[in-house]
Amino acid sequence: MxxxxxxxxxxxxxxxxxxxxxxxxxxxxxxxxxxxxxxxxxxxxxxxxxxxxxxxFPTVLLACGFSSRKFFLVEIHPSGEFTQKPIKPKIPDHSETESFLSVIGFLDGLLFLLLSKRHDLHNMREQVYFCNPLFGGCFKLGDYKIVDKGNRFTQYVLGLVPSTSQFKLLRIVFEKDRRLQEAHVFTVGEDDEWRILEEPLSPLARFDTGTSFNGVYYCFDENGDCMHTFDFGTEKGGQIPGPPSSLPNRLVWKRLSVMGNSLCVIETPKNLDRIIILILGEYRGSWSWSKKILLQNCFPGELNMGGLIPVEVLQNGDILFTHFWKNSLVFFNRETKRCTEIKVCDSYRQSYATVYAPRFYSIQRDVARGRYGTLEMYG
The missing domain is CATH 1.20.1280 (Monooxygenase)
Incomplete structure (x- = not known):
């Protein structure tokens, strides 16, 4: 014994x-x-x-819907089996009428959220929070910002400066006709209010076709011809060549994403007959596009391929997708060349999914060390 x-x-x-x-x-x-x-x-x-x-093995954090936010952790085992677990992170109350909670992004084990509340007929009050989904703790950044929603549209982008480990938020304000009006930046732990960017970011597209990768935000312009960038470290914009397309821009949907440890472009022809994934790499100091992945005739007939976004490439080469408009994951088996849809939630609302890298200690520990400056804890 x-x-x-x-x-x-x-x-x-x-x-x-x-x-x-x-x-x-x-x-x-x-x-x-x-x-x-x-x-x-x-x-x-x-x-x-x-x-x-x-x-x-990969674990995916999936947030379902806007007004009735639900969160799930989905684990993908080496055998290809999925297990899912609902979680209840401590998040701001959004039960009021005309109150909406949306996900800005997930970074370094922390979930960043945007709470929008109707202030009057034409204005919304927007507040940014961040929390540890599993270990508790929820803090808000600064005071409420009142945004004129009658003629403007706001977009929030989250980034990490690798050299300093600072979190930064980019806030872009567009006119109703898609023209960029202004852009602000907020450094978590240093700033008490949003700072106006010194350089304009007018080439950035209005809609969410971009993504952050290695401290840089990448986004197509309105025509999809080239990619514009915003470096969170230098707080300056730039541009790099877009990938060579097999079809004219008017015939294809393009979306940027991060798959594994690489930036990629997903191209879906508007006739939805295939998906092409191009990987961006650096070769001898210059950017190049390579490793085309073609998925064709492998999706269930009821699945709209236009909403698929790659999340991760598994060790055996299988690919995990999320569906932008449905609360489901799609698993591509490299050997069988077939896809399986895994429904996580019954509701059919816009969802957010990311590979989940847990943080096993509380935010309060970093707050006590002064990493995030003076913050107000929620709840």
Whole structure:
């Protein structure tokens, strides 16, 4: 009969950590409740950093709908099986009439949210929050901003400056006719209010076709001919050549996304007969597009391919998609060349999905160290 002398808790710390690194997020939260020493190991920020660099298998955070926000964690096992778990992060109350909660983005284990409330007939009050979806803690950034929604449209973009680990938010205000009116930036932990950008960003497109990658926001212009950029570190804009298209821009939908550790462009012809994925890489100091992935005749007939966005390439080459207009995931099997739709939620509203890299310690720890400056905690 085993005794305490030979229990698992007597294993070397390095070996225990190696075991923890191959467990799922759900299993690790169970381990945290076993004993104080395991809790201290897992809640150490160094453990989170090492775990996210060596995720055993992808976990997707899926947010469903706007007015009735629901969150799910979906784990994709090496066998191809999916398990899903509803989660209830501490988020701002959005039960009021004409109050909407939307996801700005997910970064470094934190979920950034936008709460919009009707102020009067033509204006909305917008407030940015961020929280740890699993470990609690929710903070708001600055005061409410009143936005004239009668003639304007606002878009929020989240980015991380790799050299300083600073979070920054880009807020772009468009006129009703899609002309850019102004742009602001907010550095979390440093700024108390939004700063007006010194350089205009007029080439940026109004609609959400862009994405942030390695500290830079990439977005097509209105015509889809070239890609404009915003560097969160220098707070300056630029542009790079767009990918060579197999069809004229008027015949294809284009969307930017991050797949694995690369920036990619998804092209879907408007007749919805195939999906082409182009990967952006740097070769000898210049940008180039390569590795075309063609998916054709592999989707269920009832699935609208125009809303598919790649989320991750699995280790065996299978590809995981989310559907922009449906609360579902789509799994592409490289061997069978077929796709399977995994419905997560019954509602059919615009959803947000991202590969989930957990943070096993609370935001309050970083706040206490002064990383985020002076913040007001929600709730």
């Amino acid at each position: 085993p005794t305490a002398k030979f229990g698992i808790w007597n294993l070397p710390i390095d070996l225990i950590l190696e075991i923890f690194f191959i467990l799922s997020t759900k299993d690790l939260f169970c381990c945290m409740s076993v004993c104080k020493s395991w809790y201290n190991l897992i809640t150490n920020p160094n453990f989170t950093a090492n775990y996210t660099r060596n995720l055993p």
